[in-house]
Amino acid sequence: MYKLLIIDDEPQILEGMKRILDWKQYGFSRIDTCESTEAAMSMVVDVQPDVAIFDVCIGKNLGYEAIYRLNELQIPTKYVIMSGYSEFTYAQEAIRCGVKDYLLKPVDRTKLQRVIEKIIVEDLHGTIGHARNESLNKDPVLGVSYDSLSKLLNRILLMIKTEYTQNITLKSIAERFQMNSTYLGQLFLKESEMKFSEYLMAYRMLLAQERIQASDEKISSIALSVGYNNLNYFYMHFHSYFGKSPSDLRGKG
Structure with a gap:
């Protein structure tokens, strides 16, 4: 029914x-992504x-400048800006170009929702009754409501969900929290x-499972897309978690 476009120059953020x-x-x-303002404007x-x-900030360009130009074309798209900066100037310009909200990174799931x-x-004059089912507000690994978790744990889980393709570790997160x-x-x-390591592995495995069952993409590509550079390591974790191989899960062996 609806179409969504996400624009960021960092592939892991888009994912x-x-x-x-x-x-x-x-x-x-339909969900499309772009890594430049030029591509985004053409897509819109x-x-x-x-x-x-x-x-x-998309490369050397500013997102709200692209929105200003798109507004001149009178396209009815509704815009949201996300930013790693809390600078007042950016927020002020975003408001001037009529965005619906200005969200700080890492984007809070509840605020975006x-x-x-x-x-x-x-x-859009739509309804959201069916969207507010209980599973939407539950963590896929822990199986509990995000509302029942502390602010600190929610922030860590958000970091994992946006950076799982990278070499994210407990140490790297602790350094960011200065803990x-x-x-x-x-x-x-x-x-x-x-x-932490168990949660990260479980989250990566659930994503891998979803992609394996939903596509014919090569297992090596899927492994890389969920943060595993070592394919043997991926197979070992996968079998340990699911008790079967990726090809068994896909029903091809």
């Missing part, structure tokens, strides 16, 4: 944004997405009842 919400539950049947003109989410629901109801990695690991384990 994370495609998975941060269950877009199909909200009626988005050609496809006319219902919603476009722009990063504020509220923005999208508001756009669907107020601007001791051992202490942070203990907090993670106490609240989630899983080690």
